[in-house]
Amino acid sequence: MLAYNHARARIMRWVFWSIIFGVCGGGMCMFTKNGFAIPVNKNLWSLSYCLVTSSMALFMKALLYFIVDLKSKWGGRPLYYAGQNALFLYIGSELLKKHFPLLWYISAPTHAQLLATHAAAMLIWLAVGVALYKKRIFITL
Numbered sequence: 001m002l003a004y005n006h007a008r009a010r011i012m013r014w015v016f017w018s019i020i021f022g023v024c025g026g027g028m029c030m031f032t033k034n035g036f037a038i039p040v041n042k043n044l045w046s047l048s049y050c051l052v053t054s055s056m057a058l059f060m061k062a063l064l065y066f067i068v069d070l071k072s073k074w075g076g077r078p079l080y081y082a083g084q085n086a087l088f089l090y091i092g093s094e095l096l097k098k099h100f101p102l103l104w105y106i107s108a109p110t111h112a113q114l115l116a117t118h119a120a121a122m123l124i125w126l127a128v129g130v131a132l133y134k135k136r137i138f139i140t141l
């Protein structure tokens with residue numbers, strides 16, 4: 001941020017590297033989930049997985065920087081509430097991820113069903129974060 005003090009230069013750099021990482025990561029797996037030399041594999045943290053997720057993260061950083069900091073269209077409140085007790089929310093979600101209401105049994109789930117259940121669990125933890133913030137409870141190390 002100190003080296004590139006113009007907002008446009010920052011955004012262009014983040015988007016540029018997002019495209020480079022995305023093309024490199026996609027090229028390693030031929031833009032398929034399980035194809036070519038290095039498939040996208042989260043469990044192994046394959047190089048293609050790291051590049052593709054880095055690409056998405058850089059793009060989201062550029063987008064949120066533009067919307068939140070430059071245009072002031074959104075304050076990012078849900079992220080702020082979760083960030084006040086981030087470690088508690090992470091540990092809680094890891095410890096309770098196999099328990100109801102954070103887990104629903106679905107026989108032979110599709111990707112869409114898994115996305116919906118995980119998004120619902122994330123919203124539950126976000127509600128916990130908002131409740132802790134409203135009660136002024138901040139759990140730190």
